[in-house]
Amino acid sequence: DVKVTQSSRYLVKRTGEKVFLECVQDMDHENMFWYRQDPGLGLRLIYFSYDVKMKEKGDIPEGYSVSREKKERFSLILESASTNQTSMYLCAHTTSGATPGNVQFFGPGTRLTVL
Amino acid sequence: AQSVSQHNHHVILSEAASLELGCNYSYGGTVNLFWYVQYPGQHLQLLLKYFSGDPLVKGIKGFEAEFIKSKFSFNLRKPSVQWSDTAEYFCAVIHNNAGNMLTFGGGTRLMVKP
Numbered sequence: 001d002v003k004v005t006q007s008s009r010y011l012v013k014r015t016g017e018k019v020f021l022e023c024v025q026d027m028d029h030e031n032m033f034w035y036r037q038d039p040g041l042g043l044r045l046i047y048f049s050y051d052v053k054m055k056e057k058g059d060i061p062e063g064y065s066v067s068r069e070k071k072e073r074f075s076l077i078l079e080s081a082s083t084n085q086t087s088m089y090l091c092a093h094t095t096s097g098a099t100p101g102n103v104q105f106f107g108p109g110t111r112l113t114v115l
Numbered sequence: 116a117q118s119v120s121q122h123n124h125h126v127i128l129s130e131a132a133s134l135e136l137g138c139n140y141s142y143g144g145t146v147n148l149f150w151y152v153q154y155p156g157q158h159l160q161l162l163l164k165y166f167s168g169d170p171l172v173k174g175i176k177g178f179e180a181e182f183i184k185s186k187f188s189f190n191l192r193k194p195s196v197q198w199s200d201t202a203e204y205f206c207a208v209i210h211n212n213a214g215n216m217l218t219f220g221g222g223t224r225l226m227v228k229p
Binding site for chain 1: 119121124149151157158159160161164205207216217218219220221222
């Protein structure tokens, strides 16, 4: 069974705080992704990584950074949280390298509220 | 840039009604298409996918989708919905120049009345 874990299901932070969201997968997959999910907007890609220490910007990278020091772990960082970053954050990974169309497996999500 | 449109944001049906959720995408090249489902309080799960071959794709739980290239569409269908189909449904597209980058539609919330 594929397993993706995210560090917290619910998180409440204050404006200006630094926030770390962590994602761990146990399938030895190269590609990992961070999305945010907002009502009516679907899922929007923030950043993705196709290997350790490699990262690429997605559609909405502003205000975020990422870290991939180990293959199984992909962290999303909000350097200075703002209220417009209140959202559901989803981590995902794919089954193999750069082949298009591989199925993405999603974690349970972290609902972040920034006050 | 690639975009995906789901025309119905909220759909309410009675049990046994037929379902069709629309999905249109903007990219004209080769694409891979997906429908994901998110049941209340659960992870996103893959419902079905189209890569090539027969444009009518069958997925889990009696769902199917038809890829119509000329219409840039990949509509999801089920002939008879159940209360347990209450969920949010997302259409997603990868075009072959984008590696594994999925573009999602805005989602459709389906409520099935018992």
